[in-house]
Amino acid sequence: MIRLPDPTAVIDIMRETADAVIIPRFRSLETGDIREKTGPDDLVTIADIESERRMTPLLQELLPGSSVVGEEAVALDAAVLDNLTADAPAWIIDPVDGTRNFTKGNSKFCVMVGLVHRRQPVLGFILDPLGQRCAFAMRGEGAWMCGYDGREERLAVLQAAPSADMRGALNFRFLPSPLKEEMKERAKTEVGEHFRFGCAGHEYLSLLTGEAHFAMHPKNMPWDHVAGSLMHQEAGGFHARFNKRPYYPDQLDGGLLMAPDEGSWDELREKLWP
Structure with missing residues (x-):
């Protein structure tokens, strides 16, 4: 098993990226900042592109020898998906999840980062920058919510019901x-x-x-x-x-x-x- 990086370091990269290139463009996108990928329901913005570009080397630096599977990189070259089954651990980046919401000024968007090793997710992060919170999990260590104020809370799903x-x-x-x-x-x-x-x-x-x-x-x-x-x-x-x-x-x-x-x-x- 690989030695996993400190989750706090990943959260810091995600927060700094959101503060630098995502939040400043929320409800401030210009016409040229948005384009279609495969159709009108599949959009990419300058925030998606710059966010992924910024996080990619920083995450690889945290875990030398790792690769990156980013949504926008795959859009340009589907062969990037081969990293998912390679021996080296692979970071998975969704630079702005909910891009369509983001373009409409809807607050339901986030940043997601995961780490896969030998086809198994071993780290996961969902940053809600407007809500100033980040959920994260490490395989075998539970799931947690970390607020920007430093407070952490263990997460649990609801009980089953009919x-x-x-x-x-x-x-x-x-x-x-x-x-x-x-x-x-x-x-x-x-x-x-x-x-x-x-x-x-x-x-x-x-x-x-x-x-x-x-x-x-x-x-x-x-x-x-x-x-x-x-x-x-x-x-x-x-x-x-x-x-x-x-x-x-x-x-x-x-x-x-x-x-x-x-x-x-x-x-x-x-x-x-x-």
């Missing part, structure tokens, strides 16, 4: 038809209140801070899930791909369903899928 009484995040966006329409209809009667933030990081934070019981994501891009899935597990939750097989960061499909425990996962899976 599906009709549970609240959570449901993302149907990448499901094929007619499965998408059928699941939307089932969700109206089979589960309790559900929502979508348009920001995986904030949906994970809702699981970790007692605001939600469950979350469902059809697409498994590593920058969206490496950090949050580790924190959810360390906070006592259960997650798996839709076929109930374990999640690995290099598997980009198969979806993810998060629940308080295995029994509630099974119930949600049964209730939501036709």
Whole structure:
């Protein structure tokens, strides 16, 4: 097992980056600061690009010999994803998660960093710069919330409840038809209140801070899930791909369903899928 860097050092890099290149551009983006990647719902801003560019060498310096899988680097060269299965540990960077929200002046955005070694998430961080807080986890050491004031609080998922009484995040966006329409209809009667933030990081934070019981994501891009899935597990939750097989960061499909425990996962899976 590798010797993991001090989580405080990672949080410092994330905070300094957010203060330097993200927060100053919130609600101050100009037309030329935003462009489409694959379409109008897939955006990148100057804050995404500069944030990833700034954090990449600093994280590698913390862990010599490590590689980096950044969302924007992969957009330019898909071969960067090969680092997920290499022997060297790989940092995973989502420089601004919830970019579309960020461009609209919506506060539901964050910065996410994870560390993968031998296909296993071993460190995870979700920084909410506007909320002045950072959730983090180290494999086997629990999940914690660290405020900018220095206070730390151990995180735990909500207790399981019947599906009709549970609240959570449901993302149907990448499901094929007619499965998408059928699941939307089932969700109206089979589960309790559900929502979508348009920001995986904030949906994970809702699981970790007692605001939600469950979350469902059809697409498994590593920058969206490496950090949050580790924190959810360390906070006592259960997650798996839709076929109930374990999640690995290099598997980009198969979806993810998060629940308080295995029994509630099974119930949600049964209730939501036709």
